[in-house]
Structures are given as C-alpha cells and as structure tokens.
Amino acid sequence: MPRIGYAGKPEETDAMNWDQIEGKWKQLTGSARERWGKLTDNDWEAIAGKKDQLVGRIQERYGVAKAEAEQQADEWSLAQERYDRESHAATRL
Numbered sequence: 001m002p003r004i005g006y007a008g009k010p011e012e013t014d015a016m017n018w019d020q021i022e023g024k025w026k027q028l029t030g031s032a033r034e035r036w037g038k039l040t041d042n043d044w045e046a047i048a049g050k051k052d053q054l055v056g057r058i059q060e061r062y063g064v065a066k067a068e069a070e071q072q073a074d075e076w077s078l079a080q081e082r083y084d085r086e087s088h089a090a091t092r093l
Contacts, residue, residue, distance in 0.1 A: 017077050022049030028080055035076055038062060051077075 021028060029044055032054075038061040039047075047053040051073055058069035 017081055018049070018051045021051075021077060021080065025049035031080065032076065035072075036061070 025048055028049075032047075033039070033044065036058060039057055043057045043061070047057060054073050055066065055069040058064065058072055059066055062069070064072075
C-alpha cells in the first residue's frame, strides 16, 4: 500500500510528477525562478529538476524549515501539473 504524501496523494504520484518536472526542467525553470527569486543561476543548475535539491536550496535561501520548503515545492509542482493539464485541454477544443 503506498504511503500517503502531501495533500493526501500517494507518494508515488508525487515522485512521478517530479520525474516529469526533471524531464521538462528547462521549460519550467522560468516559473520556478518567478516563485523563488532568491535562488541563483548556480542554484538552478544544481537543482536540475530534483525535488530534494530544490527543497534544500529553499531552506538555505529563505531560512524556512524543511516541511515548509517541501510544502512550497509540492504546491508549485501541483500548479505546474494543473497548468499543463489546462493547456493540453485548451488545445483539444
């Protein structure tokens, strides 16, 4: 039985989303840069779409706890997923 992650979703779903984010990282970096403006170009290169790297950099640059950084990353990834779904739905109309 999968463990339940943030927002009651199975953790495998979150992992799959981050695999997709990692694959689309160059496309999504602009949105991430808007969200976390304190991160440097070197940070973005090191993160390369990996959730644990993003969480660590958010903690460092914004001085927040790991749980808060994970929540921010999860909320951002869900927003990217919603945007992707909506843009695909609009192209089918």
